[in-house]
Amino acid sequence: MTTSEIWQPPSEFAEQCRELYGLTCPPRWGTPRRPEYPSLGPKAWKVMERLGFPPMPWQRYVLDVALEIDPATGLFAYREVGLSVSRQQGKTQQILGVQVHRAMAWARQNIVYAAQTRGMARQRWEDEFLATLDDSSLAGKYRARKSNGHEAIIWRKTRSKMGITANTEKAGHGPPLDLGVIDEAFAHEDDRLEQAFSPAMLTRPMGQLWWASAGGTDKSAWLNKKRAAGREIVERLWAEGVHPRIAYFEWFAPDDLPRDDPATWRMCLPALGFTVTEATIRAELEKLDPGEFDRAYLNRTRKSTPPQDPNVPVAAWQGLADPVSQAGPELAFAVEVSQDRAWSSIALAAAREDGRVHLELVDRRPGTDWVIPAVVRLRELWDPVAVAVAASGSPSASLIDGLIAAGVTAPEDKERPRRGDLVVMRSGDLVEACGQMADAINQGTAVHRDQAELTAAVSGARTRPSGDAWTLDRRRSLADVGPFYAVTLARWALVSRAEAGRDDYDPLDSVY
Template sequence: MQRLGYTPMPWQRYVWDVALEVNPATGILAYRDVGLSVPRQQGKTQGLLAVKVHRAAAWRRQRIVYAAQTRTMARERWEDEFWVTIEASRLARRFVARKANGHEAIIHRNTRSKIGITSNTERAGHGPPLDLGVMDEYFAHEDDRLEQAFSPAMLTRPMAQLWWASAGGTEKSVPLNKKRQQGRAMIEELWRTGIHPRSAYFEWFAPDELPRDDPATWRVSLPALGFTVTEDIIQAELEKLDPGEFDRAYLNRTRKATPPPDPNVPKATWPGLVDRESKANTDVALALDVAQDRKTASIAAACRRPDGRIHLEVIAHRPGTDWVVPAMARLHRLWSPVAVAVASSGAPAASLIDDLVAAGIDVPKDRAKPERGDLAVMRSGDVMEACGQLADAMNQGTVRHLDQVPLTAAVNGARTRRVGDAWTLDRTNSLADISPLAAATFARWALVIRGPHVLEDYDIADSFA
């Protein structure tokens, strides 16, 4: 890369050091497939060119093929970037370019290895065996046709490698999104088992919970920051670009279509209800909820503050459901809550009611005379009432929260459905896991409804101050 005229950045060295490892037991490359997901303008193109030039110079008669969004764009990059860079570098005398349309190749004079291009079609890569395939700008690929064309051409080449590289795409970037999901799962499996796969995956991105306007977030996602990119430039891009496009280009997030706002959830009021100094007191109501796919569950608390406003807080938001009943039983012993609310009537959390009772959280013998700490099993009408109450409280400013990521994400992604003339939270169509919001909604309802029965000093008027 230095001979091409570039100074390698640490992140590029890291990718090469891993992706080009040789297995000492076999003498061949350790990784047959390499994935690289990195934001725009971080040096991806120069890094990929170095890989291709290295391959052409290191082994004889290698067939190297590059593909981009289309053949036209691949040709443009091949001629205007790849060959121009080589021609102006210290390596110029070692290569010659053949520019005939359909037969483009940058040829190493000694090894006779060729760097060519191809179109993004099912026939790409057909012909002689392929040693190195590079699928660039993978966000623009509509399906797996290119990989399905490249892979068979590599079967007889023991040192073959297939690279894909891209910045973040959109929801329509199905192949890229699948690759990123598989790559993350592969890394987690590697950490869990210690067994290295035959694929290497590299990704720099900012998780959704990190604020886009924080330089600390940029340092997470932009490996070239401080080398070829400055914070001032990124700040200028932030001020200029649409937030979704900024996230895609510089935080390497998948750009999602922005749906119309739900008319029933007043999420615009949510930021104004933040109070990071707000704290729970001893008279709390607890509630739990389970996501529709049962992959996550939440426990939330609600309590009345001295100023009459209601404090909402997510106590726990974790994967699975096996932890919920033991956690709720422990909280029940520690806090002696006003009530423990859980929705029935077909709600996912209804399956935990019997276990809660077995753990010592009783259903009131007389629904009209509950005792402190009893279960508040919510019927459909109770759930609709709770949803409407929270929406009113948000509009009236009578609740406060800590701006916890799971709860704020649930508010922003919540969708509702009509039930007669009322509405309820819709787990199926919501854009995020809404179990934190449902739990907070139910906890507030339990406080307002059960409070007058079990708290001697409870003034229900304070809930609507």
């Protein structure tokens, strides 16, 4: 998902985070604080301080919202708290703080922690939770029971118990549950643990379920479902003003933001500058493969990489990037609409002095209503040799009549086209254009500016047969192939109409 495709929180949310907590890296999706509601957040802050981890602004914000008390009932306002944040941001310390606060604040609380497996839960419980407590000012206020299958930290004054469980259908069965924590949710491929925890909490008026995780993979079915639901909850909250019983917090970097840019890190790593440095993240970038870095530190879902379409020279495309390449005066525009009509793209192809063809995505926005005015304006500004659009059978064909009505007309004499004429490409033209584009990429006669949306379209492109040749396939492509299709059409229009109005000069002579 790119920045233009993703919901933007209102500006007052960032202002609230900054004013109340000094948080300059607010989550992309976050439940806002209701100041009129009292909160036990400050008490949990003090617990974290006693554990040796003074809470960072993002932790204070999350705790303050998650532990709000409904004035009408005196109970927690939220029965569920979802936290999706990258690695090394202090998630583990906060989860421990939540458990210890619960154990110290109320008597005989049953607190259960779960991780990827029971073995991983035991390791974190003993090596991190218990070790942190033993080194803190709270040492001596509890006793540890380490017998296998009965692990627990039992608090002497309240008799509250912090235990662990396995990721099975039987997890959480037994005594009523006051606080359930599902950590590393990316490793859970189904909802068995939630289904086990939830019934055990029904009779506990102050019961809460917390889950936390960095991004997962395509197989992280439960996490992906919870993240999608959490995003919808926050977006609906801001639209309708209704707070459900679920609080959600997610830091996330859209796919079009460069992974190696510190500005990207500063918008999705709330611990940056506190417990994590840019040098640390840079080292992780150099060490990890890109997909794993994106998952761990940009909180993106790591998607499985399907086999590339053999007709699309993706590897060669990567070597044609020239971020400073500029379009020259001899250029053509093309319009493309996605199969579901959700997105439209305008692209250009321009001749360079070195004989190569510059390819560029000019604009890509939702819907189609903006396309015709944009084409008219671009045509006035740049005097292109042609404006290309696919004919009947293509989603963009519906724009042809509108373009003509707006003055972007087809040539009266097809043998003598004029500059700026509309080129309506037939099926044979599309096949020819796709083959020419593949050749240009393989031969290195094309160049692009490494635009994220265009490169994503090339990487996700799939093709379909057309006789003994092929064309790009809008339906089967793994991304909106529109940007790639648009530059393909624009290049064909440039090559085929380069002599329009230039009888004495063909800028593409050196290409062929």
